[in-house]
Amino acid sequence: MENNLPVFLLNKNVQNNSFQKTRKSKLPFLEKTLKKIAVTIKLMYLQSEVTSGKKILHIHPQVKVFSFIYLIVVISLANNIKSQLSAFFFIVVFYLISKISYKYVYKKIIFLSFVFGLLIFLPASLNVITPGKIVFRIFTFNSPFHFLIYNVPQIIGITDSGIHVVELLFLRVLNSISLAMLFLYSSSFPQLIKGFKVFFIPDTFLMIISLAYKFIFILSKSIEETYFALKSRLAGNVHNKNAQNIISGRVFYIFKKAQSNYENTYAAMISKGYYGKVIFQNETKIKVADIYFLLIALITGITITLI
Amino acid sequence: MHIPDGYLSPQTYIPLAGVFVAVAAVAVKKVKKEVSAKSIPYLGMASAFSFLIMMFNLPIPGGTTGHAVGSAVIAIILGPWATVIAVSVALIIQALIFGDGGITAIGANCVNMAIFMPFAAYFTFKLINLKSQKPLRIFIASFISGYLSLVLASILTAIEFGIQPIIATSADGKALYCPYNLSIAIPAMAIEHLILFGIAEGLITALIVRYFFKHEPTMIYALNKGGKNE
Numbered sequence: 341m342e343n344n345l346p347v348f349l350l351n352k353n354v355q356n357n358s359f360q361k362t363r364k365s366k367l368p369f370l371e372k373t374l375k376k377i378a379v380t381i382k383l384m385y386l387q388s389e390v391t392s393g394k395k396i397l398h399i400h401p402q403v404k405v406f407s408f409i410y411l412i413v414v415i416s417l418a419n420n421i422k423s424q425l426s427a428f429f430f431i432v433v434f435y436l437i438s439k440i441s442y443k444y445v446y447k448k449i450i451f452l453s454f455v456f457g458l459l460i461f462l463p464a465s466l467n468v469i470t471p472g473k474i475v476f477r478i479f480t481f482n483s484p485f486h487f488l489i490y491n492v493p494q495i496i497g498i499t500d501s502g503i504h505v506v507e508l509l510f511l512r513v514l515n516s517i518s519l520a521m522l523f524l525y526s527s528s529f530p531q532l533i534k535g536f537k538v539f540f541i542p543d544t545f546l547m548i549i550s551l552a553y554k555f556i557f558i559l560s561k562s563i564e565e566t567y568f569a570l571k572s573r574l575a576g577n578v579h580n581k582n583a584q585n586i587i588s589g590r591v592f593y594i595f596k597k598a599q600s601n602y603e604n605t606y607a608a609m610i611s612k613g614y615y616g617k618v619i620f621q622n623e624t625k626i627k628v629a630d631i632y633f634l635l636i637a638l639i640t641g642i643t644i645t646l647i
Numbered sequence: 648m649h650i651p652d653g654y655l656s657p658q659t660y661i662p663l664a665g666v667f668v669a670v671a672a673v674a675v676k677k678v679k680k681e682v683s684a685k686s687i688p689y690l691g692m693a694s695a696f697s698f699l700i701m702m703f704n705l706p707i708p709g710g711t712t713g714h715a716v717g718s719a720v721i722a723i724i725l726g727p728w729a730t731v732i733a734v735s736v737a738l739i740i741q742a743l744i745f746g747d748g749g750i751t752a753i754g755a756n757c758v759n760m761a762i763f764m765p766f767a768a769y770f771t772f773k774l775i776n777l778k779s780q781k782p783l784r785i786f787i788a789s790f791i792s793g794y795l796s797l798v799l800a801s802i803l804t805a806i807e808f809g810i811q812p813i814i815a816t817s818a819d820g821k822a823l824y825c826p827y828n829l830s831i832a833i834p835a836m837a838i839e840h841l842i843l844f845g846i847a848e849g850l851i852t853a854l855i856v857r858y859f860f861k862h863e864p865t866m867i868y869a870l871n872k873g874g875k876n877e
Contacts, residue, residue, distance in 0.1 A: 409750065416657060416751050419823050452746065456651045464826035489830050505822050509653060516652030520746055532743060544675060544687060545732075551691025552736045556698055563699065588858035595696055595724070595859075595866070602692035609688065 400630040401527070405535030407637035408523040414641040415515045421504070423647045424511035430640045431518045438526050445521045449514070457513030464509070465502035467493060472501030529553055555601060562597050566590060648716060648804060649741070650756055652749030656815035656824045659807055664754025667735070670762050674731035681728075693729050694736035697721045700855075701737065715851040716800075718760055719768035719793040723856050726868035727769040734761035755807055759800050768796035768852070772869050780870070785860050786853045793852025794845040798837065801844070805829070805836035 399407075415427050464470055466478070468490075474497035484494045527535070533546050533553075570586065655663075679686045700717040717737075722730040735757045741747040748756045769792070776788035809829035812822045827835070859867055 412652060412750055413657070416653060416660075419817060448746065452651070457653070461826065464822065469826055469831070470822065501819075501821055505826050508823070509826070512653040513651060516749060516751070517746065520652065520750055523750075524743060524746065529743070542672075542675070545671065547687055548690045548694060548732060549736050549739060551688060552694030552698065553740060555691055555695030556740070559695055559699055584854050585858070588854050591700060591855050592858050592862060594699055598692040598696045602688040605688040605691070 398629070399633050400624055400626050401531045401535030402538035403535075403626060403630040403634050404523075404527060405532065406538045407634055408519065409539075411637060411641055412516060412519055414644050415512060415519065418512070418644050419508070420647075421507055421511060423644050424508065424515055426647045427515045427644045428511065428518070430644065431515060431522065434519075434522055438522060440522065440525050445518075445525055449518050449521055452517050453510065453514040457510040457517075458506070461506050461509045465498045465506045467495070467497055467499045467502065470499055470502035470505050472499030474498065475500050475503070551605065555598060558601060559594055559598055563590065563594065566593060648756075648760060648801065649738075649748035650752040650759075650804065650807070652751050654749070654811070654825045655752055655755055655807060656811055657751075658814050659811070659824075660751050660755055663758050663807070667754040667757040667762065670731060671735055671757075674728045677728040678732060681726075690729065690732045690736070693721070693725050693733035694740075696725075697730070697733040698737035698740060701741075715793070715848050716760055716764065716797060718764035718800075719772075719796045719848060720789075720852040720855045722765035722769040722796075723772050723789060723792065723852070723869045724859060724867055727765045729868075730765035730769075731761055734765065737761075755804075759804050759807075763803055764796045764800040767799050768792040769869060771795050776869070780864070782857065782860060785870070786857050789856040790849040790853035792849075794849030797848040798840045798845045801836045801840035802833060805832040808832040808836075 411427075415424070418424055418427060467474055474495060476498040477495055478498065479496040481492065481494050481496075485492050524532075530550060530553075533549050536546060537543075567590075675686070675690075678690060697717050700721065701715065718730060718734050721733055725733060738748060738756050738761060739753060742750060742753055742756070771792040772788045775791055776784055779785065779788075806829065808825040808827060809832035811824040812826060812828045815823045817823055825832070856867065860870070864870055
């Protein structure tokens with residue numbers, strides 16, 4: 341009978357004989373991968389769990405997708421600080437209405453806004469990026485000079501215009517991230533995908549996204565299982581060269597597994613009457629509450645724009 | 648490489664979203680031709696594969712680990728058109744689940760990483776490898792294609808940032824979106840990708856392609872004469 345065990349289980353691992361007393365992981369790179377995958381699954385699960393029972397969840401998917409994308413575009417168009425502050429106020433109100441616990445998302449919002457909204461844009465407050473009246477001197481050179489392709493002024497400092505630019509960009513990134521998180525955590529993934537029909541995205545493409553989402557779950561499980569199988573027979577550390585081979589092998593295995601999954605899925609689709617045309621079912625009808633939600637979103641957007 | 652919301656002006660993200668939609672539509676048609684009715688589950692599989700491949704950490708010289716964008720390796724294994732769909736879907740799922748990359752910037756991110764990068768990688772690989780079946784040549788071609796495609800994609804991303812102070816400013820000249828002009832954005836993005844991330848991408852691409860070549864060379868689209876996926 342042919343042996344179907346994976347090659348890495350059949351190969352004798354020499355390091356098994358040298359039990360090294362180390363607390364470090366034998367496969368730190370795989371640990372990292374697994375951790376990432378675990379976080380993915382947790383987030384996917386959390387997203388579907390957190391959404392259950394929330395008021396915004398029951399809004400018609402297309403109305404919701406349209407409203408949120410409209411508001412995100414409005415935020416990207418709002419070019420003054422007052423508008424961004426009012427947008428922030430409305431987003432907080434939306435969080436309160438949706439009853440999404442801020443504790444699920446605030447860490448992510450703060451971290452992402454700090455990195456992408458503040459840290460990256462902070463140098464823009466300097467006069468070398470944003471000219472203007474210097475309100476805080478940082479450094480003074482003997483004279484202005486030319487460095488490579490850059491003209492460096494004699495005084496380096498924070499300008500009033502620079503502060504304004506950083507404030508505006510920070511608020512815009514903060515609002516965009518907060519709104520995106522509200523959108524993501526108040527929608528289940530399948531519902532969200534259905535909602536994208538409002539932008540005339542072909543059913544074929546939406547079906548591919550849905551299938552990929554399901555395949556990710558299945559394949560993640562395979563990655564975890566192969567990791568544990570590998571870990572169970574290792575005692576020592578793994579050299580870099582072997583490690584690279586192991587990971588490349590895992591990727592290869594995932595590809596083979598994915599390929600077999602798709603063959604099986606295709607067979608299942610055929611057995612259910614698939615003939616090459618995809619029609620994405622969306623039977624929910626637009627209710628009065630959906631129209632109210634749409635109106636609230638539209639009025640919010642107009643208010644932000646007019647302020 | 649993932650552009651968040653708020654960095655690009657509508658003058659940039661709307662046309663890029665249009666480019667993405669147009670190219671994605673062509674890609675679906677192209678792949679449908681090659682894999683016929685199986686295209687839907689095939690592309691679903693390819694997307695899941697590219698999503699997961701981006702998660703694999705690999706030890707790289709210097710005692711650290713890195714993960715690839717993955718577009719180059721997927722383009723070599725699955726072909727550039729399938730990669731357009733696969734990586735786009737992976738990026739969309741990343742944006743919708745993790746908030747990695749902005750919702751308004753989905754089009755821009757897809758153009759950079761799911762359209763430009765795979766084609767750059769695929770044609771670089773074809774150009775260097777020609778029709779060689781020598782493992783070393785394939786390894787080198789894969790490395791260069793991964794390296795070059797990421798560096799070029801990072802420069803494209805930098806151009807998208809860098810034009811913001813030119814095309815989107817207030818009446819008094821203040822930046823409304825990304826405030827760094829081309830002379831800052833391009834060096835900032837290119838240098839880190841030239842000396843660090845590009846090497847990691849190249850190495851990961853080369854190692855994975857080498858493994859595929861050693862165990863099942865017929866699976867590699869770029870080495871397959873007809874270029875069929877089946």
